[in-house]
Amino acid sequence: MRKRRVRVVQKVFCSSRFSSNWASRTPERLITRVVYSTANPKELKALQYACERLPEIKARLSESASRVLADTFAGIDTLEDVAKLIGDAIDDNASAVLKDGDFIKAGYNPVIDDLRSLVKNTKGYIAAIEAQEKETSN
Numbered sequence: 692m693r694k695r696r697v698r699v700v701q702k703v704f705c706s707s708r709f710s711s712n713w714a715s716r717t718p719e720r721l722i723t724r725v726v727y728s729t730a731n732p733k734e735l736k737a738l739q740y741a742c743e744r745l746p747e748i749k750a751r752l753s754e755s756a757s758r759v760l761a762d763t764f765a766g767i768d769t770l771e772d773v774a775k776l777i778g779d780a781i782d783d784n785a786s787a788v789l790k791d792g793d794f795i796k797a798g799y800n801p802v803i804d805d806l807r808s809l810v811k812n813t814k815g816y817i818a819a820i821e822a823q824e825k826e827t828s829n
Contacts, residue, residue: 732785732794735777742774 721738724730730738745767752764785794795803809816 731787731789732781733787735781736783736785739774739777739781742770742777745769746771 721730721734721741724734725738746769749764749767749769752767753761755761755764780795780799782794782796786792793807797804797807
């Protein structure tokens with residue numbers, strides 16, 4: 692059985708329609724970095740793009756003449772929810788370095804938006820607080 696599965700996988704991934712750089716985009720390394728909380732924003736975007744290809748891969752594999760292949764991939768999770776979450780949350784132009792910050796999309800989280808506004812408009816907030824304090828002290 693194992694030899695049969697290996698032959699099927701080789702057949703699929705060596706065929707011209709699946710060889711379009713799939714090997715260079717495999718998500719195993721990305722998943723490991725996510726599991727260990729070491730993934731940076733660029734890697735999360737790469738994981739999003741890999742997840743976005745899964746429905747196409749599942750569809751092609753389910754059409755396969757190989758019954759083993761069709762059965763194996765019939766129940767595959769296409770991770771559309773993961774791709775959507777990353778797409779909604781992480782800015783497309785995010786830095787590869789976490790400490791650079793500013794990688795969460797504006798509008799995704801109101802608390803982060805407020806903090807970002809505070810950082811970018813510190814002088815305005817201080818002036819507003821001073822004006823409020825002057826008003827209350829009079």
